Amino acid sequence: MIAAPASTLPGKRAGIAHWLRSYTAMLRWQLTDMRLLLPLTVMVQLLSGVGLVLGFGLLIDDVSERVALFLSTGAVVVTLVVVGVIMGPQLIAQQKSAGSYDFMWSLPVPRSSASAAWVTLNVFIAVPAMFGALFAAIWRYGVSFEPSLMIVPAVGLTLVTGTLLGYALAHGIPRPDITQLISQLLIFVIFGFAPISYPIENLPGWLAEVNRYLPFYPMANAVRDSLTEGLVTDVGRSYVVLAVWATLSIGIVGIVLRRRK
Amino acid sequence: MTKTYDGEVFANDAITIEVEPGEVYGLLGPNGAGKTTFVKQVIGLLKPTSGSIRVGPYDLVEDPDVARQLCSYLPQAQMPIQSFKMHEAVHITGLIRGGPSDAVRERGDALIEALDLTEWRDTLGHKLSGGVRRLVGFIMTTVWPGKVVILDEPTNDVDPRRRRLLWEQIRLLGSGGAAVFLVTHNVLEAEKAVDRLAIINEGRLIAQGTPSSLKSDDRGRLRLQLMLRPGNGIPELPALVHHHARVGNNLMMVIDEAAAGAGIAWAQQMMEAEIAEEYALGATTLEDVYIRLTGHTSQGDS
Numbered sequence: 001m002i003a004a005p006a007s008t009l010p011g012k013r014a015g016i017a018h019w020l021r022s023y024t025a026m027l028r029w030q031l032t033d034m035r036l037l038l039p040l041t042v043m044v045q046l047l048s049g050v051g052l053v054l055g056f057g058l059l060i061d062d063v064s065e066r067v068a069l070f071l072s073t074g075a076v077v078v079t080l081v082v083v084g085v086i087m088g089p090q091l092i093a094q095q096k097s098a099g100s101y102d103f104m105w106s107l108p109v110p111r112s113s114a115s116a117a118w119v120t121l122n123v124f125i126a127v128p129a130m131f132g133a134l135f136a137a138i139w140r141y142g143v144s145f146e147p148s149l150m151i152v153p154a155v156g157l158t159l160v161t162g163t164l165l166g167y168a169l170a171h172g173i174p175r176p177d178i179t180q181l182i183s184q185l186l187i188f189v190i191f192g193f194a195p196i197s198y199p200i201e202n203l204p205g206w207l208a209e210v211n212r213y214l215p216f217y218p219m220a221n222a223v224r225d226s227l228t229e230g231l232v233t234d235v236g237r238s239y240v241v242l243a244v245w246a247t248l249s250i251g252i253v254g255i256v257l258r259r260r261k
Numbered sequence: 262m263t264k265t266y267d268g269e270v271f272a273n274d275a276i277t278i279e280v281e282p283g284e285v286y287g288l289l290g291p292n293g294a295g296k297t298t299f300v301k302q303v304i305g306l307l308k309p310t311s312g313s314i315r316v317g318p319y320d321l322v323e324d325p326d327v328a329r330q331l332c333s334y335l336p337q338a339q340m341p342i343q344s345f346k347m348h349e350a351v352h353i354t355g356l357i358r359g360g361p362s363d364a365v366r367e368r369g370d371a372l373i374e375a376l377d378l379t380e381w382r383d384t385l386g387h388k389l390s391g392g393v394r395r396l397v398g399f400i401m402t403t404v405w406p407g408k409v410v411i412l413d414e415p416t417n418d419v420d421p422r423r424r425r426l427l428w429e430q431i432r433l434l435g436s437g438g439a440a441v442f443l444v445t446h447n448v449l450e451a452e453k454a455v456d457r458l459a460i461i462n463e464g465r466l467i468a469q470g471t472p473s474s475l476k477s478d479d480r481g482r483l484r485l486q487l488m489l490r491p492g493n494g495i496p497e498l499p500a501l502v503h504h505h506a507r508v509g510n511n512l513m514m515v516i517d518e519a520a521a522g523a524g525i526a527w528a529q530q531m532m533e534a535e536i537a538e539e540y541a542l543g544a545t546t547l548e549d550v551y552i553r554l555t556g557h558t559s560q561g562d563s
Contacts, residue, residue, distance in 0.1 A: 009316070009317040009318075009331075009408060010330070010331075010408075012319070012324075012326070012327045012330060013330055013359060014326075018359075021356075021359075022357065025353060025356040025357040026357065028353055028356070029353050029354075029357060032344060032345055032349055032353060033341065033344050033345070034344070035344050036343075036344045037344075095341060098338070098339075098341060099336070099337075099338025099339070100336075100338060100339065100340060100341035102301070102306055102334075102336045102338065103334070103335075103336050103338070103340055103341065103398075104341070105306060106304045106305075106306060106329060106332075106333075106334040106336070107329065107354075107357050107358070108326075108329040108330040108357070108358055108359060108407070109329075109357060110326065258325075260305065260306070260307060260308035260325065261307055261308065
């Protein structure tokens with residue numbers, strides 16, 4: 001006979017210890033959940049980062065150092081964003097279709113700890129791809145990067161914002177197929193109309209102005225600044241806009257996850 | 262508790278239920294009756310349009326965080342454990358539920374053994390059969406149970422032998438002091454396993470009580486079952502039939518014990534007239550009450 005654990009009505013669990021415990025357990029769950037897919041996902045992201053860098057070289061005959069730096073740092077940002085905005089919503093949409101979403105959502109952990117575990121998982125997937133893109137650029141174009149410590153906040157803010165916006169999208173929209181459509185649309189916007197892989201000056205004035213307030217250009221500007229010397233300007237403003245977007249995305253996730261139908 | 266959609270459709274219409282610690286409480290009703298909607302409000306996945314849910318001093322509607330800590334929930338859908346070995350799925354969920362690692366492992370392994378699943382302890386979820394996965398879901402839900410355990414159709418896909426083992430564990434959860442909500446459409450199983458039950462139909466609570474109190478109207482009565490020949494409608498019923506329901510070619514009637522002889526004689530006439538192929542007379546069960554109240558059998562639509 002197995003007795004269930006003793007049962008007087010417990011107090012509500014809260015506080016930092018409960019949060020950390022929940023975070024660790026949720027991260028462990030997510031890593032195990034991805035165990036069959038994780039090596040493959042990391043590999044695919046890595047290859048797409050490398051592919052972006054090498055592909056541009058096929059498009060342009062004579063890649064100058066400045067262009068090479070632009071393209072390879074752009075590839076880094078695209079990789080970081082794609083993981084959060086595309087892969088995340090797809091995984092969550094899959095959970096919704098399979099019906100396992102309710103179980104995950106009934107677990108007794110703070111919503112913020114589950115979200116933090118999710119961001120961490122995205123870091124595991126995105127960071128190898130980032131290094132892949134950088135090494136491909138060094139190997140192919142012979143460029144040299146000058147990384148500064150600012151790479152930590154630049155990549156951190158980029159990942160948090162991208163991942164949480166994708167996360168809010170996936171949780172906030174009830175129908176998984178619509179979520180998938182919107183994330184496809186975002187990819188189109190990111191590749192076509194956000195100055196990630198090219199200078200913002202190349203865009204028509206109004207589109208450039210819009211992009212200064214959207215998160216993608218500031219992500220690219222901050223990451224580029226942290227990896228190179230003297231390639232970009234206006235970095236302080238990028239950090240401000242990016243910090244606002246990061247805060248906003250945390251807020252949106254908070255609202256979306258607290259909402260009950 | 263009331264839950265409406267678009268202000269019109271009553272998924273739950275003023276349902277009030279009180280469950281004691283240690284009690285196994287059945288929620289019965291046809292598909293779409295509002296049982297799952299009800300339990301999703303308890304766990305905080307849905308918000309009631311009006312009403313309240315209390316466990317001890319806590320208001321679960323106001324505080325969904327505490328609702329998730331106090332309740333464990335086995336949803337109707339399968340658990341997402343394709344990439345997990347059975348014992349990992351159980352252990353990690355126990356940790357997530359706040360149990361200490363060693364205690365969780367010990368109880369998890371004990372439950373795996375009690376449900377006779379040891380041979381698959383190290384098997385990945387995607388290689389497990391539907392019934393076994395269902396049982397793993399039960400263990401994940403109850404390895405470190407809350408004060409309220411909600412089980413939505415826990416016996417789906419489970420083989421008859423392990424079903425019995427599962428019922429044993431559900432009873433033990435009650436003895437451990439948890440209040441167990443059991444959502445099911447299998448009336449006969451529920452009759453043996455629950456302390457009390459509610460029958461929900463079209464969003465409304467239509468009956469509530471112990472299985473025997475619900476059957477009290479049928480005390481001193483018997484069930485007369487007639488297997489109609491295919492193509493026959495319901496024959497004209499004699500006055501001794503209190504109520505009846507037809508499922509497929511199966512005609513179920515409730516008659517007085519004293520009328521048993523007359524009932525058998527009538528059934529034999531039906532067979533001679535080639536309207537029926539077979540008949541049976543037996544004790545009334547909760548199923549008869551359920552049919553009378555909902556107009557459905559628990560196996561499907563009538």
